[in-house]
Amino acid sequence: MHAILNTFLFLLATGILLFLPGWIVLRLFFQKNHFVFLESFVLSFGISIGLIDFLMIALGKSNTRLDIFSIGLGIFFCLGILSLIAWLNNRKKKNIEGGSIEERETFAFNNRQSFLFLLLLGLTLFIKVIYLTNAVLPTSTDLGHHMYWAKLIATTGTLPLYAKQEIITDANDVYQLTNPRPIADFIIGEHLPFVAINMFVGLDFFSAFPVIFLLLVNVLSLLASFLFALRFASSIASPFLSERVFTPQNVALATLFFFGPLYTLASPEAKFVSGGVVGNTLGNFFIPLILLILFRALKEKRSGFLALAFFLIFTLAYTHHLSMLMFLFILITSILISCVAHYDTIGTLFRSWYRLVLSPAPLLVTFFCITFFFAIALPTYIETNAVGTALGTPTKTTRTGLSFPQISSSSGSARVAIGIVGFFLLLLLRKYKRYAGAFLIGWFGILFIMASHPEWLFIDIPSNRIITYFSFPLGLLTAFAIIAFFATLKNGPSRFRIPSILILLIGLTVFVFSAGDGSLDNNQTILPQSKALGAIQTFSASHYLASNSTQEDVILKDHNYIVADSWMKLFFLRDYAFPLSRGFFKRYEDNPSREQCTLWMISIPNTENGKKCYDDLSVRFVLINPHLDTTQFEKSQQFSRIYVSDDIHIYERKN
Amino acid sequence: MFLMIFIFMNGKINAMTQKSLPISFLLLFIASTLFLFWQSDRELNPDQGKNWWTLSFVLPKQTESLSFNLENHSNQTAFSYEISVGREIISKETFTAKRGERTTVLPPSIKEQSERVKITVSTGTEKKEIYR
Numbered sequence: 015m016h017a018i019l020n021t022f023l024f025l026l027a028t029g030i031l032l033f034l035p036g037w038i039v040l041r042l043f044f045q046k047n048h049f050v051f052l053e054s055f056v057l058s059f060g061i062s063i064g065l066i067d068f069l070m071i072a073l074g075k076s077n078t079r080l081d082i083f084s085i086g087l088g089i090f091f092c093l094g095i096l097s098l099i100a101w102l103n104n105r106k107k108k109n110i111e112g113g114s115i116e117e118r119e120t121f122a123f124n125n126r127q128s129f130l131f132l133l134l135l136g137l138t139l140f141i142k143v144i145y146l147t148n149a150v151l152p153t154s155t156d157l158g159h160h161m162y163w164a165k166l167i168a169t170t171g172t173l174p175l176y177a178k179q180e181i182i183t184d185a186n187d188v189y190q191l192t193n194p195r196p197i198a199d200f201i202i203g204e205h206l207p208f209v210a211i212n213m214f215v216g217l218d219f220f221s222a223f224p225v226i227f228l229l230l231v232n233v234l235s236l237l238a239s240f241l242f243a244l245r246f247a248s249s250i251a252s253p254f255l256s257e258r259v260f261t262p263q264n265v266a267l268a269t270l271f272f273f274g275p276l277y278t279l280a281s282p283e284a285k286f287v288s289g290g291v292v293g294n295t296l297g298n299f300f301i302p303l304i305l306l307i308l309f310r311a312l313k314e315k316r317s318g319f320l321a322l323a324f325f326l327i328f329t330l331a332y333t334h335h336l337s338m339l340m341f342l343f344i345l346i347t348s349i350l351i352s353c354v355a356h357y358d359t360i361g362t363l364f365r366s367w368y369r370l371v372l373s374p375a376p377l378l379v380t381f382f383c384i385t386f387f388f389a390i391a392l393p394t395y396i397e398t399n400a401v402g403t404a405l406g407t408p409t410k411t412t413r414t415g416l417s418f419p420q421i422s423s424s425s426g427s428a429r430v431a432i433g434i435v436g437f438f439l440l441l442l443l444r445k446y447k448r449y450a451g452a453f454l455i456g457w458f459g460i461l462f463i464m465a466s467h468p469e470w471l472f473i474d475i476p477s478n479r480i481i482t483y484f485s486f487p488l489g490l491l492t493a494f495a496i497i498a499f500f501a502t503l504k505n506g507p508s509r510f511r512i513p514s515i516l517i518l519l520i521g522l523t524v525f526v527f528s529a530g531d532g533s534l535d536n537n538q539t540i541l542p543q544s545k546a547l548g549a550i551q552t553f554s555a556s557h558y559l560a561s562n563s564t565q566e567d568v569i570l571k572d573h574n575y576i577v578a579d580s581w582m583k584l585f586f587l588r589d590y591a592f593p594l595s596r597g598f599f600k601r602y603e604d605n606p607s608r609e610q611c612t613l614w615m616i617s618i619p620n621t622e623n624g625k626k627c628y629d630d631l632s633v634r635f636v637l638i639n640p641h642l643d644t645t646q647f648e649k650s651q652q653f654s655r656i657y658v659s660d661d662i663h664i665y666e667r668k669n
Numbered sequence: 670m671f672l673m674i675f676i677f678m679n680g681k682i683n684a685m686t687q688k689s690l691p692i693s694f695l696l697l698f699i700a701s702t703l704f705l706f707w708q709s710d711r712e713l714n715p716d717q718g719k720n721w722w723t724l725s726f727v728l729p730k731q732t733e734s735l736s737f738n739l740e741n742h743s744n745q746t747a748f749s750y751e752i753s754v755g756r757e758i759i760s761k762e763t764f765t766a767k768r769g770e771r772t773t774v775l776p777p778s779i780k781e782q783s784e785r786v787k788i789t790v791s792t793g794t795e796k797k798e799i800y801r
Contacts, residue, residue: 017707024702055691123690132693143701150705151712222709226702233698546712547719554715554723554740562729651785654801657725666729 023215024223028230031089031210036061038093042100043375044318050121050244053306056237060303061322063296064329065092066210067203071332071391074173081171082213099378121244127263131270138236138274142229142284148544149288150222155573157290158580161219163200164208165584168219176200176394178590181609181631189611189630191568194589198395203333204292219584220553228287228295235299236273242306243269243490249313249450250494252443260501268493276528277426277489282482294482297337300330302486304341305453312449315366317373324376328383335395336475340483343464343471348456355452406474415466416477424481425488428531432524433458433488436495443498454494458487496524548577548661555662556585559635567634569593572616575639576662582637594633616643620650628667636665715742716769724790724797732801733778737788741766745792752776755784 036058040049049057069088070080078084123131152158166174177194184190208224217223247265251257279285286295304326311319331338356363370376408414422430437458440451461484464473468480500521559569569586571593573579579595586592596616602608611627616638618624627633636653638644640663647653647665657664711717722743727736735752746767752760759779766772779786787800 017703017710020706020710021699021703024706025699051688052690055694128689128693131690132697135694136697139697139701143704146705147708150709220713222705225709226705229701229705230698233694237694544712547721550713550715550719551721551723558723558725654729655799656729656801657723658797658799659723660721664725 020217020221020223023217024211024226027211027215027217028227031066031085031214032062032207033058034062035065035089035093036063039065039096042096043103043322048316048318050241052237053241056234056241056303057307057322059234060300060326060329063203063207063333064325065089067206067329067332068386070206070210071173071202072386075390079171080167080173080209080213085210085213103374121248121262123263127267130267134267134270134274135233138270138278139233141275141278142232142287145279145284146225146229146288150225151544151546151549151578152220152224152581153545153549153578154288154290155580156292157224158578158583159590160200160204160290160292161208161224161581162583162587162590164205164212164224165219166587167205167209168212169587173202174205176590180591181594181611183609189609189627191631196394196397197590198335201293201332201334201394202391203329204296220581224290225287228290228292229284231295231299232283232287235295235302236270238299238302238306239273239486239490240266240270242302242309243493245306245310246450246454246490247494247497249448250440250443254443255498255501260497265493265497268497269490272429272489272492272528273485276531277429277485280426281424282485286482293334293337294479297330297334297340298483298486300326300333301337301341301344301483304330305344305457308345309449309453311370312367315370317370317375320370320373321375321379324379324383328379328386332393335393336479337483339475340461340464340480343460344453344457347460348453351452351456351459352449405472407472408468408474410476412476412478413468413474414477415468416481418466421462421465421481421484424478425485426531428528429485429488429492432495432528433491436491436493436498439495439498440491454487454490458484458491461487492528499524545577549581551659551661552576552578552582553585555637555657555659555664556582558657559637559664560585563635566632568632569635569637570596570612570615570633571637572596572639572643574598575642576637579637593637594631617646619646620652625652634667636667638663638665720744722766722792722797724788724799726799726801727773732781735776735778735786735788736773737776737790737799738771738773739766739790740771741768743768743792743795745795748790748792750774750776750788750790753787753789754779754782 033055037054039061040054040057066085066089069092070085073080073084073088152161163174163176175194175196176198177196179191179194181189182192208219208227211217211223211227212219244262244266247260247262251260277283282291282294282298286298304323307319307326308323310316311323327341330341353360353363416424425433437455440455443451460471461480463470464475465477465480465484468475468477473480563569565588569592571579571582573595574597582593583590594612596612599613602610602613610623611631614621614624615627615631615633616636619628619636635656636647638647639661640658641661644663647655647663652668653665654668655663656666715721720743722745723738723740725738725740726734727738728734737750739748741748746765747763748766749761749763751758751762760776762774762776764772764774776788785800787798789796789798
């Protein structure tokens with residue numbers, strides 16, 4: 015019964031907050047036949063995220079308390095203004111050009127294709143849900159960090175200052191906690207959708223809702239890629255490819271196959287969902303969506319689509335820094351490829367872009383973006399000047415690029431092999447002259463360079479993060495290659511005939527290769543067992559301490575051996591770095607200049623160093639895993655053991 | 670044979686509504702959401718398929734108080750405790766604690782001792798200790 019109620023509340027909140035506003039905007043500014051229904055559905059989500067984010071930021075910056083009433087009124091107010099703009103616009107321009115009936119038929123799915131869509135999507139969700147069965151409980155470290163900020167915003171009703179306390183040594187060699195110092199790791203757009211859902215229907219952060227929200231974003235990113243493939247394939251028609259086989263629907267369904275049931279668990283798919291990699295998951299939704307709408311804006315020369323693309327790009331800028339950087343590189347590369355491909359008609363090309371960009375709708379959105387950026391709020395990474403840290407010559411070994419076998423292993427051998435064939439096929443068919451080809455070649459090419467040779471582009475970002483973006487163009491190229499291959503074989507009676515049995519064998523070989531590799535990847539990612547018991551004990555111990563400590567009591571916990579320890583901070587909401595934490599041992603070894611107190615206070619509490627840290631920092635309570643860390647506390651007369659469960663002990667240091 | 674490979678992919682375009690794709694997605698997603706909420710409810714339930722219990726001081730900051738809580742999420746209901754100062758046992762009792770409940774035991778307070786004051790609670794073969 016509780017699950018049914020939670021499901022209802024979640025759907026109600028996402029429907030009203032994260033689909034309806036976007037849907038209304040689409041209906042206000044675009045004709046119904048500008049988009050296929052699925053496009054409207056996916057775009058509604060992206061637009062709504064942007065609207066909710068900017069509305070909440072504006073409310074917060076104007077010192078209005080964020081709650082259900084202010085957000086509800088804000089949505090009505092925003093939609094009222096947008097309705098007025100749309101009404102004024104429509105008075106001037108009664109008949110906006112819409113999609114033709116032929117165009118709509120081009121993207122219609124027949125019964126069999128719809129059935130296959132349902133089958134692939136059902137299989138995809140089934141595999142993801144099976145994986146999440148053991149990971150749906152709030153345990154992952156990253157999700158705990160993000161939900162701390164979300165809960166802080168929901169509790170205080172104000173926008174947070176992204177900052178944390180640090181341990182330093184002063185001039186007298188005394189350890190002390192600093193005042194909170196700014197951190198650039200978090201961006202407000204990563205947290206506001208969670209806050210809005212929590213405020214609207216009261217769903218607890220300690221429930222499945224954060225993971226289910228990320229699952230929704232993840233599946234919508236799959237649909238965005240599906241839609242990109244649908245539009246892209248309609249633009250790639252070639253006399254070498256059979257029109258019966260190389261249809262937008264077939265390419266889109268093949269994309270769904272390679273993004274859906276195959277490779278559906280590894281990064282950046284379900285693993286990012288359970289791991290709470292919020293920014294990347296949202297970024298992977300926005301990138302294909304923006305490319306889709308941008309591609310349509312350029313191809314169909316619609317300024318309204320360009321305005322929508324600008325709005326979504328601006329939303330991405332307030333959602334995830336790394337995804338924004340990736341997107342900018344993809345965009346610049348795609349534009350350069352378009353320019354080079356059209357070098358003989360470059361003047362015409364620039365004139366068409368000029369007319370498109372200097373239309374009222376894109377200019378209005380640009381004006382809104384610039385005003386918001388300078389007058390209301392900058393993204394955190396701009397405020398803290400963190401952009402410079404991502405640019406420069408890579409120095410650490412984790413940032414100097416991946417070898418081809420590493421790329422192949424990370425993205426899936428079958429996808430890489432067939433995707434590269436697709437890339438060269440696209441070049442051979444000379445499709446780089448069309449926007450679809452230029453976008454896909456640019457998307458694939460620049461991410462490949464960023465992942466393999468980041469020094470060429472002065473990118474100083476962990477290469478294993480970059481590679482997670484690579485799977486999207488790769489999957490699209492794989493789908494293109496497979497369908498194009500069969501479309502070539504089937505193209506006309508004049509071509510050389512290949513026996514049907516051979517075609518079947520080739521088809522089966524490709525299928526078995528892809529399915530085997532993709533499902534092997536899934537098997538390697540599946541979680542062996544649930545962490546529920548460990549997490550429940552952590553939450554119970556945290557609740558005990560939150561009830562029995564004051565604002566003056568400093569608490570220390572261990573990150574190495576306690577399950578879901580990052581979620582403990584949600585019980586206190588005192589600081590992002592509270593409770594203090596003994597981090598991974600490797601971090602102390604790799605960086606000797608890092609503070610060592612958190613390590614000493616748990617590993618060697620009875621030494622002079624340990625005691626000094628306790629005294630200087632006034633640490634009173636310590637949470638540890640008794641299976642690995644209890645001896646040093648048991649043998650000391652300085653500690654009382656005040657709480658015991660199977661996997662958690664709490665010690666109190668005597669005064 | 671070629672058509673067999675694309676049996677699903679080729680077909681006459683008919684009046685299949687565009688809305689069927691998002692609606693089918695929604696239905697599948699609702700089913701997934703319902704299952705995941707149900708699963709998380711089970712996992713967050715401390716008594717659902719779990720066997721554990723905790724022992725803690727009621728007033729951790731009051732050094733003379735020996736009152737303690739036992740939160741029982743195990744199959745055991747019969748517990749016993751003993752209080753010792755150093756090696757000397759000063760009190761020993763049995764008590765019951767139902768599954769899913771927190772039981773508070775209120776032994777008399779004692780003055781602060783130079784030796785460790787330990788409360789040991791046992792059930793079956795399991796034993797847990799808290800001390801000051």
